[in-house]
Amino acid sequence: MRRITVLSGGMGGARFLKGLLHGIREGTLPGVAGDAEVTVVANTADDIWVHGLKVCPDLDTVMYTLGDGIDPERGWGRRDESWSVKDELAAYGVEPTWFGLGDRDVATHLVRTQMLDAGYPLSQVTEALCRRWLSPRFGTALRLLPMTDDRVETHVAVRDPDLSRSPSGRRVVHFQEYWIKLRAAVPAEAVVVVGLDEATPGPGVIDAITDADLVVLPPSNPVVSVGTILGVPRVREAVTATAAPVVGLSPIIGGTHVRGMAEQLLTSIGVEVSAAGVGLHYGARSAGGVLDAWLVDSQDAGDLDRLHETGLAAAAVPLLMTDDAATAAMAGAAIRLVT
Numbered sequence: 001m002r003r004i005t006v007l008s009g010g011m012g013g014a015r016f017l018k019g020l021l022h023g024i025r026e027g028t029l030p031g032v033a034g035d036a037e038v039t040v041v042a043n044t045a046d047d048i049w050v051h052g053l054k055v056c057p058d059l060d061t062v063m064y065t066l067g068d069g070i071d072p073e074r075g076w077g078r079r080d081e082s083w084s085v086k087d088e089l090a091a092y093g094v095e096p097t098w099f100g101l102g103d104r105d106v107a108t109h110l111v112r113t114q115m116l117d118a119g120y121p122l123s124q125v126t127e128a129l130c131r132r133w134l135s136p137r138f139g140t141a142l143r144l145l146p147m148t149d150d151r152v153e154t155h156v157a158v159r160d161p162d163l164s165r166s167p168s169g170r171r172v173v174h175f176q177e178y179w180i181k182l183r184a185a186v187p188a189e190a191v192v193v194v195g196l197d198e199a200t201p202g203p204g205v206i207d208a209i210t211d212a213d214l215v216v217l218p219p220s221n222p223v224v225s226v227g228t229i230l231g232v233p234r235v236r237e238a239v240t241a242t243a244a245p246v247v248g249l250s251p252i253i254g255g256t257h258v259r260g261m262a263e264q265l266l267t268s269i270g271v272e273v274s275a276a277g278v279g280l281h282y283g284a285r286s287a288g289g290v291l292d293a294w295l296v297d298s299q300d301a302g303d304l305d306r307l308h309e310t311g312l313a314a315a316a317v318p319l320l321m322t323d324d325a326a327t328a329a330m331a332g333a334a335i336r337l338v339t
């Protein structure tokens with residue numbers, strides 16, 4: 001295998017990619033060439049305009065994680081960050097005050113916003129940013145592609161008991177407000193991805209799926225990361241039709257997400273919060289879904305029968321991404337399922 005395409009969200013996808021690249025470098029992945037090329041198709045539906053800046057959390061998390069600029073504890077933003085800009089904006093009383101805008105990070109958003117204002121599409125802007133972070137380490141062996149150049153934004157409907165503000169008893173907030181300000185602590189009643197139906201896949205996205213030797217759904221959020229990528233018109237069809245095997249790794253271990261908010265959002269779309277629930281939600285390609293194989297955690301070995309019954313290849317191995325070697329072993333086990 002020389003061409004591996006991964007449909008990624010932010011933290012879960014980025015950690016998986018770090019392990020995958022480690023495995024390629026160490027030659028521990030069965031059947032994968034040492035000079036294999038990895039293409040990341042990243043979710044952009046978390047993107048938000050804030051203080052006049054275009055922020056792309058998942059693109060940046062992948063870029064900083066693989067470029068070794070990430071703050072590893074936080075899992076987003078830059079290491080050795082300071083927060084003067086954020087504090088100064090708060091001192092002016094400018095909203096939103098809840099969005100984490102670090103001083104180092106601001107430079108990325110300034111460059112991105114200026115290039116977008118000058119007329120460059122997000123894909124070219126991302127390529128320019130990656131020339132700093134990824135090219136020196138990976139050359140042309142790693143590409144980061146936004147799922148679309150179009151504006152697509154996930155919103156979440158939440159219950160709002162304040163009827164003077166929300167006569168319907170319901171309010172729709174940007175995904176970032178749901179996640180950061182509301183801490184995903186209130187039930188999500190619906191997920192609405194504004195602009196998704198009219199979006200066009202970004203340059204190279206369809207080809208990366210069609211021409212791949214392997215397509216991977218990493219343990220990213222199945223609703224607001226992988227779900228939105230698959231929702232870009234023609235992307236799901238490309239995954240269904242590619243000659244490459246498609247394998248996924250469960251983001252749910254023992255009935256809970258490890259980090260993040262997959263539980264709340266799966267519930268909102270009526271999907272069982274379990275390794276089998278997510279695997280069956282994606283579905284076997286032989287039955288109209290997107291997967292050939294689904295890897296679950298050892299704790300969830302009891303789910304394997306249900307998965308096998310639907311035509312999925314499936315196995316249970318440890319799926320905690322504790323370090324690069326453990327994550328590379330996960331990637332290896334996923335590849336073994338389809339080779």
Ligand code: GDP
Nearest residue numbers: 009010011012013219220221225251257260321
């Ligand atoms: P986000 O955009 O930053 O939310 O990141 P992703 O969508 O790429 O991934 C978030 C999901 O990763 C979470 O909802 C978790 O379910 C999953 N996740 C995080 N850490 C781990 C881990 O160590 N193992 C597994 N299997 N899943 C994980």
Ligand code: CA
Nearest residue numbers: 009010046058
């Ligand atoms: Ca995200």
